Amino acid sequence: MSIDRLPQLTDAAETPRLVIKVGSALLVGKDGEPRRAWLTLLVAEIAAARARGQDVIVVSSGAIALGARKLGLARGGRGSLADAQAAAAVGQIALAGLWAELLAAHGLIAAQVLLTLEDLEDRRRYLNVTATLGTLLAAGAVPVINENDTVATEEIRFGDNDRLAARVGQAAGASAVLLLSDIDGLYDRDPRLEGAVRIPVVRGVTPEIHAMATGGSSSGLGSGGMTSKLQAAEIAGLAGIALAIIDGRPESPIAAALGAERGTLFCPPARSGRKARARKAWLGGKLRMKGSVTVDAGAAAALARGSSLLAAGVKAVEGSFLRGDAIAVLGPDGAVVARGLSEYDAAECAALMGHPSTEHEALLGYAPRSALIHRDQLVML
Structure with missing residues (x-):
């Protein structure tokens, strides 16, 4: 109805x-x-x-x-x-x-x-x-x-x-x-x-x-x-x-x-x-974010199509957050385009940003996760 x-x-x-x-x-x-x-x-x-x-x-x-x-x-x-x-x-x-x-x-x-x-x-x-x-x-x-x-x-x-x-x-x-x-x-x-x-x-x-x-x-x-x-x-x-x-x-x-x-x-x-x-309604309605990541235009477009957020499209990381914390995703113009639960803590996100998935294991020292924010844990605004 x-x-x-x-x-x-x-x-x-x-x-x-x-x-x-x-x-x-x-x-x-x-x-x-x-x-x-x-x-x-x-x-x-x-x-x-x-x-x-x-x-x-x-x-x-x-x-x-x-x-x-x-x-x-x-x-x-x-x-x-x-x-x-x-x-x-x-x-x-x-x-x-x-x-x-x-x-x-x-x-x-x-x-x-x-x-x-x-x-x-x-x-x-x-x-x-x-x-x-x-x-x-x-x-x-x-x-x-x-x-x-x-x-x-x-x-x-x-x-x-x-x-x-x-x-x-x-x-x-x-x-x-x-x-x-x-x-x-x-x-x-x-x-x-x-x-x-x-x-x-x-x-x-x-x-x-x-x-x-x-x-x-x-x-x-x-x-x-x-x-x-x-x-x-x-x-x-x-x-x-x-x-x-x-x-x-x-x-x-x-x-x-x-x-x-x-x-x-x-x-x-x-x-x-x-x-x-x-x-996703609960996540989108949250009023407090623990941090944020800024993405490039290509990543923003991919999110709009329903994709997960990959570290390669991240340009900046702000805040002090842990894995599982809610963070905001900012577009190239600084506007919030999405919210999601991070698969990594802030320091790991900073280390991975801009790098393709093939390089993540070498950077982290362990097998990487599939995305920085999985699409099932992300809501577009």
Whole structure:
């Protein structure tokens, strides 16, 4: 099945599993208190989705904002990393309790899941998240997910729940991700400018699409902006998952936006080979690379045809990485063209680069592997 219209997100046949992301500015008012009336209506929509046969996973922001008010922290708890961690520790209890209470009113069980970047970057931990979410959904629970901001640091954190929602969608095998935002979609320029036009459907996030994005969150509460939403759309697309941005501000926002088909839908590209797609989607969605290799035009063209990366086409090696680490592949112009798991560590890559395979055994002192990055461990971007 292919999702190419917003109303399909409420069709259990087309979208059997849906991830809904709720931003801080929607869930928490300017007074630092939860917007209970709005959230009550959203939970009713989630309950309706469950009643028509859809699995629903919620990715909910708001813990830092809620905790900041309770602790009396300035700048909504985002004045420093220490403030954010302290606010999250307090706010997460309030946030989980709020979701549990409102879902229980519909006979639904909330399950809190706190994740860090490493939980989804490490393959084994990623598969554990997949298994846990599958078990919870099979048992009829509604997972409510947030980044574990109490322990996450600047170096090991998503930083926004847009990308987290896309990665959760991958791990859960979702059909679509729905981002409830304080804007009703992607515009061809800053939506505050006269003549700005909303783009209803995007087929492929190109450099031209990225150029339309603005980086900041208009609310001042959230940590993401349109740039993070486009990154989320790319992550989702690699897994064959549709992603939509809608205006979350109205009451019953899902019905309001999808009924009027007002928002932006990012359609995933066609992918083949489900098993390969699952692993490559995880690899393509990784946010941290341990290093990079730069390749010449011939190697870049060979990769585009589905070949493995051979050391002969490598012109430069950067970073400190080991065999099995994820690295970026840069084209001649410095743009990232692929990501893959290296068959060698950085020092070995540096020794082999530019040399044909026939010379590798003499250079290494042992029988070489078939490629620097095998095509089964490589994803084109």
